[in-house]
Amino acid sequence: MRILVVEDDKLVASGLKQGLLQAGYTVDVADSAEAAEASLQTESFDLAVVDIGLPQADGLTLIRRLRARGSPLPVLVLSARGSMEDTIRGLDIGADDYMPKPFRLPELSARIRALIRRAHSIANACLCHDNLTLDTGRHTASVDGQALELTNREWAILEILLMASPKVVSKDRLVQSLAGWDKDITPNAIEVHVSRLRAKLAAGRIEVRTVRGIGYRIDAAAS
Amino acid sequence: MPLPVEVLDERPSISLRQRLLLAILAPLMLVFAISVFLDYRLAKETADAAFDQSLADAALDIAAHIQTGESQVSVKLSSEAEAMLRSDGSDKIYFAVRDGSGHLLAGDADLPDLRLAAQGQPEFKDTRFRGAWIRSAVQRIDSPLSEITITVAETLSKRNRASRKVLTAMILPNLIVIVATFLAVYVGVRKGLAPLAALEREIATRSPSDLREINVQPTPREIWPMLSRLNELFVLLRSAAEAQQRFLADAAHQLRTPLAGLQTQIELATLGGRFESDPDRLARIEDAAGRIGHLVDQLLIYARAEPGAAAIQPLEPLSLAVLLEEAASIFLDRALAKGIDLGFDIESATVKGIPWMLREALANVIDNAVRYTPVNGVVTVRSGIRDQFPFLEVEDNGPGVPAAECSRIFERFYRLPGSSGAGCGLGLAIVREIAELHRARIELANPVTGGLRITLIFSAFGEQTQALACADSAES
Numbered sequence: 001m002r003i004l005v006v007e008d009d010k011l012v013a014s015g016l017k018q019g020l021l022q023a024g025y026t027v028d029v030a031d032s033a034e035a036a037e038a039s040l041q042t043e044s045f046d047l048a049v050v051d052i053g054l055p056q057a058d059g060l061t062l063i064r065r066l067r068a069r070g071s072p073l074p075v076l077v078l079s080a081r082g083s084m085e086d087t088i089r090g091l092d093i094g095a096d097d098y099m100p101k102p103f104r105l106p107e108l109s110a111r112i113r114a115l116i117r118r119a120h121s122i123a124n125a126c127l128c129h130d131n132l133t134l135d136t137g138r139h140t141a142s143v144d145g146q147a148l149e150l151t152n153r154e155w156a157i158l159e160i161l162l163m164a165s166p167k168v169v170s171k172d173r174l175v176q177s178l179a180g181w182d183k184d185i186t187p188n189a190i191e192v193h194v195s196r197l198r199a200k201l202a203a204g205r206i207e208v209r210t211v212r213g214i215g216y217r218i219d220a221a222a223s
Numbered sequence: 224m225p226l227p228v229e230v231l232d233e234r235p236s237i238s239l240r241q242r243l244l245l246a247i248l249a250p251l252m253l254v255f256a257i258s259v260f261l262d263y264r265l266a267k268e269t270a271d272a273a274f275d276q277s278l279a280d281a282a283l284d285i286a287a288h289i290q291t292g293e294s295q296v297s298v299k300l301s302s303e304a305e306a307m308l309r310s311d312g313s314d315k316i317y318f319a320v321r322d323g324s325g326h327l328l329a330g331d332a333d334l335p336d337l338r339l340a341a342q343g344q345p346e347f348k349d350t351r352f353r354g355a356w357i358r359s360a361v362q363r364i365d366s367p368l369s370e371i372t373i374t375v376a377e378t379l380s381k382r383n384r385a386s387r388k389v390l391t392a393m394i395l396p397n398l399i400v401i402v403a404t405f406l407a408v409y410v411g412v413r414k415g416l417a418p419l420a421a422l423e424r425e426i427a428t429r430s431p432s433d434l435r436e437i438n439v440q441p442t443p444r445e446i447w448p449m450l451s452r453l454n455e456l457f458v459l460l461r462s463a464a465e466a467q468q469r470f471l472a473d474a475a476h477q478l479r480t481p482l483a484g485l486q487t488q489i490e491l492a493t494l495g496g497r498f499e500s501d502p503d504r505l506a507r508i509e510d511a512a513g514r515i516g517h518l519v520d521q522l523l524i525y526a527r528a529e530p531g532a533a534a535i536q537p538l539e540p541l542s543l544a545v546l547l548e549e550a551a552s553i554f555l556d557r558a559l560a561k562g563i564d565l566g567f568d569i570e571s572a573t574v575k576g577i578p579w580m581l582r583e584a585l586a587n588v589i590d591n592a593v594r595y596t597p598v599n600g601v602v603t604v605r606s607g608i609r610d611q612f613p614f615l616e617v618e619d620n621g622p623g624v625p626a627a628e629c630s631r632i633f634e635r636f637y638r639l640p641g642s643s644g645a646g647c648g649l650g651l652a653i654v655r656e657i658a659e660l661h662r663a664r665i666e667l668a669n670p671v672t673g674g675l676r677i678t679l680i681f682s683a684f685g686e687q688t689q690a691l692a693c694a695d696s697a698e699s
Binding site: 009010011012014015016018019022053078080100101102103104105166167168170172211212213214215217 | 475476479480481482483484485486487488490491494513516520544547548551552555556564565566567568569603604
């Protein structure tokens with residue numbers, strides 16, 4: 001996986017580079033929007049981390065140009081301005097996620113993982129999470145290559161949870177998403193599906209955690 | 224934001240309406256009173272003159288009965304004639320005929336001898352007689368033997384009745400005119416001042432963040448100069464708030480970027496394990512950097528939540544349920560790391576507010592609960608509608624807050640005695656600032672299960688409520 005870091009502050013840029021290298025990514029650094037464009041046109045990346053405050057053209061301009069060219073590259077915006085307006089404008093223009101400065105490396109890594117996973121699921125019709133693989137084209141799931149027998153609803157719930165990870169998914173959202181097949185599905189029915197799903201995932205290294213009063217989240221299983 | 228109203232003058236202010244009513248009605252009343260008084264006097268004088276004339280006539284009638292003999296003057300008044308003279312529907316008639324030395328020739332001896340008239344013209348006077356007021360006509364007649372004074376008097380009932388009649392006849396129409404004038408003036412003044420009342424309502428119902436200029440067109444021309452000054456002030460306030468926002472954004476940028484660099488470098492050093500000789504020291508440095516970052520964040524949030532800065536940020540409808548779902552994703556890992564059971568109790572409710580502020584307020588209350596609740600504690604976040612008002616609530620089973628400290632914990636940089644040094648002391652001050660901006664009330668309670676419950680109640684806009692309420696044990 002190759003990541004382009006667009007950041008003009010040397011300290012932050014070098015920290016990001018080292019941290020992402022340690023997380024197992026290949027990292028290129030550009031210190032301006034212009035340098036970033038040059039790199040993006042000649043080489044291919046799996047994700048870009050873009051600071052909004054850059055000299056000359058700012059990060060938002062870079063993202064706008066990228067999207068104008070039709071690039072599907074996942075973009076995570078770093079914002080030091082702390083103003084929601086900048087962030088919202090960034091997301092409107094086509095950024096996929098944002099992190100306010102100062103950030104914690106583990107959280108940044110988690111966001112990057114989620115973005116890359118999502119981009120891959122769209123490109124390859126495949127969602128991977130640890131040893132669990134979800135084939136979104138054929139609606140099949142497997143743990144370590146071992147096929148899982150999932151009902152349509154269990155499969156749909158798992159897909160929604162994996163797509164949203166590391167965010168919490170509310171039971172209401174699951175009800176709304178599943179209402180397409182089953183108009184009368186209730187939150188209680190969701191609970192039943194989730195408990196069956198848990199039993200089937202027992203062999204895997206992930207689990208469906210219940211968040212009291214809201215819903216569920218995919219977590220690494222406690223060993 | 225309910226701004227404090229400064230009372231500049233202790234004297235009670237007189238409203239424009241009172242001023243107008245007083246200035247118009249007081250002179251009008253005076254004019255009416257004078258006019259009624261003059262009319263009454265004229266009518267009474269006319270009536271009195273007529274009554275006096277008939278008294279004088281009676282005196283002359285008596286004069287016709289005076290006979291002058293050889294040596295004395297006598298009055299030959301038959302009993303019929305006297306009865307005629309004394310007969311009157313309502314008044315008692317008295318008379319006395321006296322000669323020059325005051326000797327009574329006929330009539331009532333005790334009738335006062337007034338002797339005031341010169342010869343010829345009758346004269347009139349009011350006196351007391353037998354316990355009542357009487358009007359006397361005095362006529363002097365010259366006779367060859369002696370000067371003769373004829374006094375005819377009557378009680379005043381006829382005259383009083385007449386003046387009462389005149390008075391009633393005059394007061395009733397005048398009263399109608401007065402009441403009608405009063406009503407016309409009152410309604411007119413009220414109508415005339417209606418645009419002011421409308422303007423007052425518009426300003427009163429304005430949200431504190433609304434710094435748009437007031438539309439001058441529909442208001443009376445007289446207050447245009449005042450409103451344009453006010454609008455100029457609005458423009459100034461807006462540009463000041465915008466300048467402050469720019470400053471904050473710049474300061475945030477300048478502070479956050481080096482902090483991010485510092486923090487990342489420290490984290491890398493920790494991960495790399497290159498400081499094996501003293502890993503604790505590095506952990507402490509990392510913790511300090513993290514706290515500085517948190518403090519910068521909180522300071523900037525606190526400054527941006529200030530009424531002046533908040534004034535230029537738009538209010539939007541916001542779902543509290545969505546707010547809680549977002550908070551779940553943000554706080555779950557921290558709660559899990561501490562073994563805290565973080566749960567939610569969501570009922571949908573919508574409030575109008577500044578989204579990032581409400582997000583921060585909730586985050587700060589949850590942060591506080593997770594921070595101070597001991598390992599394996601329980602934190603529950605609730606939303607919904609209670610007594611028609613939307614609310615946000617965070618309850619924990621941590622150490623709670625003693626009643627004596629409960630208002631102080633919302634002060635900037637105040638820390639509970641003996642609390643651990645993890646927080647920066649701004650979290651609840653931010654919550655309070657944001658609550659005030661949204662006219663939300665903060666309630667603090669110590670539930671029976673122990674711990675602390677903080678509730679933000681979003682009361683109707685414009686309703687004045689005490690910002691902070693503390694209850695020792697509000698649990699039933």
